[in-house]
Amino acid sequence: MLELADAGLPRAxxxxxxxxxxxxxxxxxxxxxxxxxxxxARGMSPELIELQHDAEARGAQFHVIPGxxxxxxxxxxxxxxxxxxxxxxxxxxxxxxLLDQGQAVLVQPIEQGLAAGxxxxxxxxxxxxxxxxxxRLVESIAELPSDCDAASALQRIALQGGVRQRAIPGMENGxxxxxxxxxxxxxxxLEPRWIRQRIRDDSALYPSRALALxxxxxxxxxxxxxxxxxAHLIIGAAMLAAIAIGAGxxxxxxxxxxxxxxxxxxxEAAGLLAxxxxxxxxxxxxxxxxxxxxxxxxxxxxxxxxxGAEAHPWQSLPDRLxxxxxxxxxxxxxxxxxxxxxxxxxxxxxxxxxxLAGALAGGAGNFVLHAGAVIAALAGxxxxxxxxxxxxx
Numbered sequence: 162m163l164e165l166a167d168a169g170l171p172r173a174x175x176x177x178x179x180x181x182x183x184x185x186x187x188x189x190x191x192x193x194x195x196x197x198x199x200x201x202a203r204g205m206s207p208e209l210i211e212l213q214h215d216a217e218a219r220g221a222q223f224h225v226i227p228g229x230x231x232x233x234x235x236x237x238x239x240x241x242x243x244x245x246x247x248x249x250x251x252x253x254x255x256x257x258x259l260l261d262q263g264q265a266v267l268v269q270p271i272e273q274g275l276a277a278g279x280x281x282x283x284x285x286x287x288x289x290x291x292x293x294x295x296x297r298l299v300e301s302i303a304e305l306p307s308d309c310d311a312a313s314a315l316q317r318i319a320l321q322g323g324v325r326q327r328a329i330p331g332m333e334n335g336x337x338x339x340x341x342x343x344x345x346x347x348x349x350x351l352e353p354r355w356i357r358q359r360i361r362d363d364s365a366l367y368p369s370r371a372l373a374l375x376x377x378x379x380x381x382x383x384x385x386x387x388x389x390x391x392a393h394l395i396i397g398a399a400m401l402a403a404i405a406i407g408a409g410x411x412x413x414x415x416x417x418x419x420x421x422x423x424x425x426x427x428x429e430a431a432g433l434l435a436x437x438x439x440x441x442x443x444x445x446x447x448x449x450x451x452x453x454x455x456x457x458x459x460x461x462x463x464x465x466x467x468x469g470a471e472a473h474p475w476q477s478l479p480d481r482l483x484x485x486x487x488x489x490x491x492x493x494x495x496x497x498x499x500x501x502x503x504x505x506x507x508x509x510x511x512x513x514x515x516x517l518a519g520a521l522a523g524g525a526g527n528f529v530l531h532a533g534a535v536i537a538a539l540a541g542x543x544x545x546x547x548x549x550x551x552x553x554x
Contacts, residue, residue, distance in 0.1 A: 172248030173200075174208050175348040178355050178437045179385040182342055185253065186245050187212055190221075192257045193243055197222040199235060201311055229302050229311035238297040246290025246312045250351065252338045255330065256291060265327035266292040266319050269339070273332065278341045280313060282320065289329050290341060294319045349382070356381045360433040369422075369511035373429035381434060391438055394431035398424045398454055405461055414469025418518035421458055421465070422511040428454045429511075458510050459489050466517045470526030484530035489513075491537035499544045507537075 173183035183200070190198055198216045202209060202225050213223040224235060236242060243260060259267055267289035269279065274287020281287050294315065301318045302311070320326075330337055338355065342348050357378055366374070377384075384390065401424035408417035467482035495507045506512065520529035 170345070171202070172343060173202075174206075175248070175342050175345060176386070177250055177342065177348050177351050178359065179390055179434075180438065181208060182248055182250050182348075183208065183212055184215075185250060187216060189245070189251070189253050189256055190243060191216070191219050192253060193260060195221060195243060197224065197235070199224045199226060199232065201226055201228060201231075203227065228307060229305070229309050229314060230307050232299050232302055232311065236296045236299040238295075238300070240296030242294050242296050242299065242315075244292045244294065244312055244315055246288070246341065248342045249290040250338060250340045250342045251291065255337055256339075259327060259329060260291060260293045262327065264293045264295060265325050266294070266316055267329055268326045269329050270331075277339075278343060280316075282316075282326075286326065286328075288316060289339060292316060292319055292324070294324055298322055298324075349386075352382045352385075353378075356437050359437045367506045367509035367512070369426050369429050369509050370505075373426060373433055377430055377433045377437075381437065384434065385437070391431040391434035394427050394434060395454065398427035398431060401427065402454070402457060402461055405465065409461075409465045409468065414465045415518040415521040417465045418462065418469075418514040418521070421461055422514040422518070424454075425458055425509075425511040425514065428458070455510070458514075459493070462510065462514055462517065463489050466521070466526065466530060469517075469521040470530055471524065484527070484534055488530055488534040488537060491534060491541060495537060495541055495544075498541060504544070 173186070174181045176182075177185065187198065198212075198221050200209060200212070200223075204227075205225055209225055213225075216223040226232065226235070241264070259265075266282075268274075268282055268286040269289045271281065271283075271285055271287050274289070275281060279287045279290060290312065292315070298315065298318050301322075302309070302314060305314050329339055332339060338351070338358075340347070340351060342351065360374060360377055360381075384393075401420045405417040405420035405424065408414070408420060463482060463485040466485040466488075470481065470484070472481055492507045492513065496504050499507075516533075517526070517529065520526045
C-alpha cells in the first residue's frame with residue numbers, strides 16, 4: 162500500500178465496484194484461509210482500520226508494517242506466505258484456485274503482462290503480482306536494502322530459490338480480471354465490465370429483473386461512485402412500500418399497487434448491486450434485506466388487492482383477503498415445483514401489481530383475483546407433469 166495513484170491516493174484504496182482494491186484482496190486472502198493479514202503501509206488510516214475490523218471479525222489477525230524488513234519478525238520458517246502485489250485486482254475465484262494448487266509464482270505471457278504494467282521476469286514471462294511461497298524465504302529480506310519493494314524482492318528470492326512458475330489463464334475472452342490498477346481512470350475503465358460479470362444471471366429472466374439488469378449495467382457504476390449502493394436502493398424500495406400502505410389507508414388501492422411495482426423494481430436492482438458489493442462487510446445483510454422485502458411486498462399486495470376488490474355485504478375480512486392470499490401463495494409455490502424457464506415470471510411482483518392495479522381501476526378486481534388463483538392452481542397441477550415429459554431422462 163505504498164504505491165500512490167495519480168491522485169495521490171494509495172493504489173490499494175482505489176475503488177472498483179464500490180469496494181477498494183485492498184478489500185478485494187482481503188476477500189481473496191480470507192478465501193485462501195489466511196490466518197494473518199499483513200499490510201505494508203505508511204501508517205494506519207480509516208480504510209485500514211475498517212479492513213482490520215473485517216479481518217478480525219473473520220478470525221484473522223491483522224498487522225500493518227512500514228516496510229519489508231518488518232516481515233522478519235512476523236514470518237517464521239514454518240509459515241507459508243501468500244503475496245499480492247500493490248494494486249492487483251484479480252478475479253477472486255480464479256486467483257484462489259491458482260494459488261490454492263500449491264506453492265508457485267504466478268506468471269503471464271510477456272506481451273500481455275508488460276502492456277498491463279506488470280514486472281518482467283524473463284524473456285517470455287511477466288509477473289502476475291501474486292505468489293504462494295514458503296516462509297523461510299523471507300529470511301533473505303535481511304540482506305536487501307531497507308527500502309526494497311517487498312513483493313518484487315520476494316518474487317526474485319522465490320524464483321532464485323527454485324519455486325516453480327504457474328501461468329494464469331489467458332484473458333482473450335474478457336472474462337478474467339487480472340489487472341494492476343494504477344490510477345482512478347483505470348479503476349473506472351474496469352468497473353462496467355466487472356459489474357456486468359458480477360450480475361450475470363444464467364437463470365430465466367422476468368420483466369422487472371430484465372429491466373433491473375439493464376439499469377444496473379448502465380447506471381451501476383455511477384450509483385456506486387455517487388456513494389449510493391444496494392442499501393440506498395433498499396431504503397428507497399422500503400419508502401415506496403410505505404407509500405403504498407399509506408395510499409391503501411386513504412383508499413387509493415390501485416395507486417398503492419403501482420407503488421408496489423416500482424418498489425419491487427428497486428428491490429430487484431438492489432439485489433443485483435448487492436452481488437457487486439458482496440465482498441463488503443454489508444453484503445450478506447443486504448441479501449437478507451432483499452429477501453425480507455419480497456415477503457413484505459407480498460403482504461402489501463394481498464392487503465391492497467383484498468380491500469380494493471369489490472366487496473359484498475355478507476363478506477367478512479378473511480373472506481375479502483382470501484382470494485388475494487391464495488393467488489400470491491400459489492405464485493410463490495409454483496416456481497418451486499415447475500422448472501420451465503418461463504416459470505420465473507411467476508416471481509415477478511411488479512407485473513402482478515400492475516395487473517391487479519388495472520383490474521381494480523376497471524372494477525374487475527374480484528374476477529381477476531379469482532381467475533388468477535384458479536389459473537395458478539391449474540398450472541401447479543399440470544405444468545410439473547409437462548416438465549417431466551420435456552426433461553431428458
